[in-house]
Amino acid sequence: MTSPAKIPFERLRSVLLPMERVAVALSGGLDSSVLLVAAADILGADRCLALTAETPYVMREELRDSAALCRRLSVRQEKPVFPILPEIAENPPLRCYLCKHALFSALAGRAAELGFPRVADGSNTDDLGDYRPGRKALHELGIISPFLEAGMGKADIRLLARTLNLPEDISEKPAYACLLTRLEHGRPVTESLLRRVDEAETFLRSLGLKGCRVRVHGEDLARIELPGPELGLFRQGGLSEAVVSRLRALGFRHITLDLEGYSRGSMNKPS
Numbered sequence: 001m002t003s004p005a006k007i008p009f010e011r012l013r014s015v016l017l018p019m020e021r022v023a024v025a026l027s028g029g030l031d032s033s034v035l036l037v038a039a040a041d042i043l044g045a046d047r048c049l050a051l052t053a054e055t056p057y058v059m060r061e062e063l064r065d066s067a068a069l070c071r072r073l074s075v076r077q078e079k080p081v082f083p084i085l086p087e088i089a090e091n092p093p094l095r096c097y098l099c100k101h102a103l104f105s106a107l108a109g110r111a112a113e114l115g116f117p118r119v120a121d122g123s124n125t126d127d128l129g130d131y132r133p134g135r136k137a138l139h140e141l142g143i144i145s146p147f148l149e150a151g152m153g154k155a156d157i158r159l160l161a162r163t164l165n166l167p168e169d170i171s172e173k174p175a176y177a178c179l180l181t182r183l184e185h186g187r188p189v190t191e192s193l194l195r196r197v198d199e200a201e202t203f204l205r206s207l208g209l210k211g212c213r214v215r216v217h218g219e220d221l222a223r224i225e226l227p228g229p230e231l232g233l234f235r236q237g238g239l240s241e242a243v244v245s246r247l248r249a250l251g252f253r254h255i256t257l258d259l260e261g262y263s264r265g266s267m268n269k270p271s
Contacts, residue, residue: 008160009038011150016042023049023111023119025104025143026070026077028062030173031122031154033069034161035146039120040073041164049116050077051107056084056191057179059198061205069170078110084189093185096134099178104141120144125153174211182215196250203246207239211262220253225262 016022016039024036039048052066063079070077085102088095108119121138124147138145147157154175161171179194197214200222204212211227224243226234234240234257247255 008150008152008156009163011152012038012146012160013042015146015149019043019118021047021049021116021118023051023107023114023116025107025119025121026050026052026066027058027122028052028064028066028069029122029176030161030170031124031147031157031175033065033122033170033173034157034164034166035120035122036069036075037073037164037166037170038160039146040075045074048073048075049111049114050075051111051119052077052079053103053107054079054081055103055178056194057189059176059179059201061202062176065169076114078114080106080110082106084191088180089189091180091183091185091187091189094133095180095185096132097137099180100134101137101141104138104143108141108143118144120146122157123148124157125151182213184217187216196252200247200250200252204243207237207242208233209239213262214247215258216252220251221256222247222252222254223256223258225258225260227262231257231259231261 020043022039022043024032024039026032026036036048036050050066050070052063054063067077067079069075082103085099087098087102092098104119104121111117111119121143123132123135123138123145127135128148147153152160158171179197180189182197183189183193193216197216200214201212204214204224209226209230211230213225215223215225217223234243244255
């Protein structure tokens with residue numbers, strides 16, 4: 001009898017095994033990282049390719065994590081560099097669709113050149129309940145989503161990570177998103193602003209606030225969102241002074257803590 005812990009892996013195996021070779025769009029986050037590890041385990045590292053788009057709106061930490069994972073697995077990693085795309089320079093509501101269509105078109109082209117006709121991403125069933133216009137772009141481009149095909153959500157992916165004996169820095173990694181989600185729609189996107197957000201969140205994570213988001217309003221207001229347990233840590237740990245000092249050094253004049261806590265996709269909600 002198959003143990004419950006093995007069920008997610010077996011479902012995923014049935015999806016991946018017939019592909020023989022697969023390129024994984026690797027962001028360095030939990031979902032794509034676990035997908036690459038599983039694909040390398042099922043198909044072999046030499047039959048997998050990692051595609052990591054280096055853009056100003058990807059967290060530097062996740063780029064480093066993606067490279068470390070590929071070295072550990074002995075999987076080839078391609079890291080094409082993309083500037084801020086003109087079509088998303090004003091951070092429009094459909095930025096995710098426009099961005100994914102452009103990036104995944106390029107990634108799929110590079111994968112095909114290297115003999116990998118199938119490109120997979122880490123989308124899972126938990127993504128279906130959120131505002132994700134990028135899903136349309138992936139569908140149009142024929143990008144496959146093995147976790148979705150296997151009916152797997154975030155809890156299944158974390159269980160799979162533990163089944164594969166992955167370290168906690170992968171299996172317990174919070175869900176992140178691209179840095180554009182920290183900015184208001186219609187706000188001009190600059191590389192310097194994205195770097196300020198990235199550095200602010202990196203500092204907060206260094207204080208133990210792993211699930212943080214730093215949302216930017218106007219030119220210089222930073223609104224910090226934290227999940228419930230970390231709100232308590234922030235209040236009880238006397239972190240305000242250090243956080244204000246660091247974020248002001250990054251150019252934010254006003255630093256606020258959102259009392260409602262972390263809310264997925266909060267910048268997509270009407271004001």
